[in-house]
Amino acid sequence: MSALFSPFSVRDLTLRNRIVISPMCQYSAEGGKPNNWHLMHLLNLAVSGAGLLCVEGTAVEPIGRITPADLGLWDDETETAFRPAIEAIRKYSNIAVAVQLAHAGRKGSSHVPWNGGALIPSSDGGWQTVAPSALEHKAGEEKPLALDTEGMDRIRIAFAEAAQRADRLGFDAIEIHGAHGYLIHEFLSPLANRRTDAYGGSLENRLRYPLEIFDAVRAAFPVHKPVGIKVSATDWVDGGWDLPQTIAFANELKTRGVDWITASSAGVSPLQKIAAGPNYQLPFAEGIKTSSETNTIAVGLITDARQAEDIIASGKADLVALARAMLYDPRWPWHAAAELGATVEAPPPYWRSQPRGLEGLFGKTVSGLR
Incomplete structure (x- = not known):
């Protein structure tokens, strides 16, 4: 029995296996609304055989987008635009x-990556970004507006309202984006948060607003549906956010009913120095899981079936999430199941694609035409 292809249950949700398709920004939306690109992209991944598909970072307000081409879920129009893709997946x-x-914070108002990804100045059609403190992400950029109480209240409410919209759309779960230098991570990291009020300074204070957002989402989403969070476990910068602080955050989230923590890293500072390689972020998932007894998702350069199997079988994480590997090979779970001697779900029109010797891969066989 493959550990990777064993079921996983959280609240009322049971996944068929431990493979998660990471949320991957497509930078292809129009006014926050998904379109035919997203329909094609998500449907293609939905028939991959993975256990969970997580839709890309979706902004809770227009200025919370990374780029003008990000998805959003902030009003009736953006909510309605999601329906065709969700209905097709369910079919x-x-x-x-x-x-x-998600909320991009000071990393919003940016060009799409293939156009350089730099901040779009307000003079060129960009928008005023917001952050815990008026500190720019990169030297020379326009400074963000430091959020006041009214702004923080607005964003907290926007997260809760987006969670309600997600439920109406029929999403099975929510992941809050608290990583990669975006707004929640900015509040956590002393590199971005220089506030002198109750939301800055000490670790307890820097945790306060991220925990308030989690509480707001958890309260707005049905209790039988899971809510997880993605974190950057380290800034990879001396004096920044690190694993011990992440574990303290995880322990607080645990008391509030978090269902998983996806352990990523970096993004809050261009000074980061990342020692990347296969499984380079796995110690973060393992450390969080061991110290907080919280379900964790391992991410980062997980590309091989045996590698993923070992992560789950060893108990270092509960699930593995793939991003670029899934874009390169949208049938990665099929191939992993074949290598590990497991079965995987596939739609009936594809059943005849099973290679010789792997006729039981999909748990079904189909004869040819008479």
């Missing part, structure tokens, strides 16, 4: 579907 696949709710 053709039994995969569980989550959405990642």
